[in-house]
Amino acid sequence: MAEEETGTVDLPIAVVIVVGLALITLVAIIVAPSRQVRAERPLPSDVEARVLLGESPRDIAATLDSREEHSPEPSPPAAS
Numbered sequence: 001m002a003e004e005e006t007g008t009v010d011l012p013i014a015v016v017i018v019v020g021l022a023l024i025t026l027v028a029i030i031v032a033p034s035r036q037v038r039a040e041r042p043l044p045s046d047v048e049a050r051v052l053l054g055e056s057p058r059d060i061a062a063t064l065d066s067r068e069e070h071s072p073e074p075s076p077p078a079a080s
Helices: 013-039 045-052 057-070
Strands: none
Touching (some): 045 057
16 A cells, blocks of 8 residues: 655754744844944945945045044134
């Protein structure tokens, strides 16, 4: 007598648990950082362009620091 196959696969419970944990971890890796990234201020467009063109972030930071050092202090608004 031959047994009929029903097309179901019996997986050990350990495999189901491991796959479930892997999927939960994958979702956490994708979702968790996105909240923090959305909370950050966007880069100024000139800095973003320089980064996308492949300039070193250290060079960009050095340029921005030198700009801040040489820029005059803003004057307070005139009192009326």
